[in-house]
Amino acid sequence: MPALLEMKSIHKVYPNGTVANRGVDFSVEEGEIHALVGENGAGKSTLMKILFGLEAPTRGSISFKGQSVSFQGPRDAIKHGMGMVHQHFMLAPSLTVSENIVLGEEPAKGVLSLFRDRAKEQERVAGLIRDYGLKVDPEARADTIPVGQKQRVEILKVLYRGAKLIILDEPTAVLTPQETDELFDSLKSLVRQGHTIIFITHKLREVMQISHRVTVLRGGQSIATLVTKETHQEEISRLMVGREVLFRVQKTPARPEETVLSVRGLAALDDKGVPAIRQVSFRVRAGEILGIAGVEGNGQTQLVETITGLRRAVSGEIRYLDQELRNLSVAQIRAFQIGHIPEDRQTSGACLTSTIADNLMLDHYRNPGFKIGPLLRKKKIRQFAKSAMEMFDVRAASEQTMAGALSGGNLQKVVVARELSKNPKLLVASQPTRGVDIGAIEFIHREIIKRRDAGAAVLLVSAELSEIMALSDRIAVLYNGEIVALLDNTPDLTEQELGYYMLGIKTQEVASQ
Structure with a gap:
């Protein structure tokens, strides 16, 4: 037949x-x-x-x-x-x-x-x-x-x-x-x-x-x-x-230290003026990964945008170390040692009409190592871009390739490379491996763990429960704009159990921290 x-x-x-x-x-x-x-x-x-x-x-x-x-x-x-x-x-x-x-x-x-x-x-x-x-x-x-x-x-x-x-x-x-x-x-x-x-x-x-x-x-x-x-x-x-892939994320137990990000009573509206996040409170400490789990459309996008300056808060506070971030501009927030991998790489993560090198430099061009007075050091920038492309396996003809010509997965690698190269004290990672292949997922996971182990605080938002459970030390579940559970990521926690919270079938009394 x-x-x-x-x-x-x-x-x-x-x-x-x-x-x-x-x-x-x-x-x-x-x-x-x-x-x-x-x-x-x-x-x-x-x-x-x-x-x-x-x-x-x-x-x-x-x-x-x-x-x-x-x-x-x-x-x-x-x-x-x-x-x-x-x-x-x-x-x-x-x-x-x-x-x-x-x-x-x-x-x-x-x-x-x-x-x-x-x-x-x-x-x-x-x-x-x-x-x-x-x-x-x-x-x-x-x-x-x-x-x-x-x-x-x-x-x-x-x-x-x-x-x-x-x-x-x-x-x-x-x-x-x-x-x-x-x-x-x-x-x-x-x-x-x-x-x-x-x-x-x-x-x-x-x-x-x-x-x-x-x-x-x-x-x-x-x-x-x-x-x-x-x-x-x-x-x-x-x-x-073409090689063996390690499926299990290897990590040692977290050693959390001081609080890097503190969110208290945060509220914000969506684009239609409807409450999107309601009295959200949590903290992320140096040396730990806090995962935010939830079905898309339950406030994750607005939460990340409010923390990173892309959306105004209605009430509450957002503190990075001793600095209040609420309603600061994106430029002011990015001037701190904060990395942000946005969920939409095409509209918020990259400039499609610029080269790979330009996109990798968006947060580095003020660095004295890349300029002499008001002039950029083009050779140094090319070397930096080539090194980042090699490290993150960005597949393109050269660092001068336009970002808009890249596949979705390769564009994601450019965004991740730029944000991780900042060596951030706080990394806000929203859907960091969306649309990338298993080899790249393995690498990105390893790099996020490496940042945690170096003392960074990581706020991870992902629609992939397997990713949340593989990387997170604690997991907060967001449903209808509210945190309905805050759980330690222990071996007996299952995806099905998290799914019940994500669908609003189960809730727990959540302490502010």
């Missing part, structure tokens, strides 16, 4: 000479969940863009359902029965679930089909929800439903358009363990009903849990396709990065 999808000898060379795919072979059997893994820059995204009609291959062939195909755009791919759920949700927040599902394909009635048929829309959407067991309120506004339900709406959107092959790009990036389990149950149900799924992820544990087969890309080439039940995480990671 022929494969449902076959991509043979796919090459992609961009006009600037960048080679993204080098003869990739990739095939998917009907009715399977096929994982696609690889380092940042391995060619996964380009391969899927080619499959979905967003990019044209330089050469190579694609066959789908036994027929040769060449898609001129996503609409062609959708017509052939493909659908793609992107990592960043693409819902219209002011529309209902039902309106989002049918957007652009609304059922019509009347003369010349000029009028929207709301009754048929409701019938079709209700049927989809019932048939596939993806439970969500069709009349709820998209901006009012939890993240896990938004994921279901995105899947319902592609099912509504008749997709039989569904591409999921990092689908669990913002889900709790409970929501991930629910998603996996839904995916298994979809397969039982005749669908096929390509599952792109950096989480090898999920590859082992959900997939039937896994294809590994490295350096733009397909390295191997493995039957999941016949392999293990260590083999997959070795194929991905």
Whole structure:
């Protein structure tokens, strides 16, 4: 029986000479969940863009359902029965679930089909929800439903358009363990009903849990396709990065000293003027990592922005050592020995229209070592940038490459390199490994631990519970803008237990410290 999808000898060379795919072979059997893994820059995204009609291959062939195909755009791919759920949700927040599902394909009635048929829309959407067991309120506004339900709406959107092959790009990036389990149950149900799924992820544990087969890309080439039940995480990671990867974070017990960051009674509003964080109090001491766990949208973003000067506080205090930070400007706060890895590297972390070297120098150009009087020492700056790129494995042609030309993972490495090179006394790290591969995750984790052991205080915010639990010495859980639990990270603390606090099912009396 022929494969449902076959991509043979796919090459992609961009006009600037960048080679993204080098003869990739990739095939998917009907009715399977096929994982696609690889380092940042391995060619996964380009391969899927080619499959979905967003990019044209330089050469190579694609066959789908036994027929040769060449898609001129996503609409062609959708017509052939493909659908793609992107990592960043693409819902219209002011529309209902039902309106989002049918957007652009609304059922019509009347003369010349000029009028929207709301009754048929409701019938079709209700049927989809019932048939596939993806439970969500069709009349709820998209901006009012939890993240896990938004994921279901995105899947319902592609099912509504008749997709039989569904591409999921990092689908669990913002889900709790409970929501991930629910998603996996839904995916298994979809397969039982005749669908096929390509599952792109950096989480090898999920590859082992959900997939039937896994294809590994490295350096733009397909390295191997493995039957999941016949392999293990260590083999997959070795194929991905070409060396052994240490999965367990090695760290000694924390030796906390003086308080570096003290937050008391902090309150702030979101962009709509609605309370986002409410009377939040905690402290972070030198030599420890305090992890902030929570489902995205529960105030983590506003908390970090308020501490780092990107958002004004309504009340409360933020003290860095003996200095009050509340409502100081970003420039004033960054003048202290404070590092900040922001969650959105593209808008807050980097200047995409500047070079890698310029981005690495954003906080260093005042350093006497990099200037003579008012003039910058260009050679010294280039040496610094090259050294940082090598240390953090930033893959680019040179330090003069524009930041906007980098993959998301490599851009993240630039931001992390800049902030850690400050040797901060306080490091505020928000989603520090989002979108980076397992080799880079291993390195970034090691560097954060190194800063802790050198006496830095680290405030870590991550949607990855495994990351929070691997790095943190204490964990604060944020739900609906409030800290509902403050826990020591002991061996008997589980992801499931944290998940209950993250969903508001459990709370505890939290002392201010």
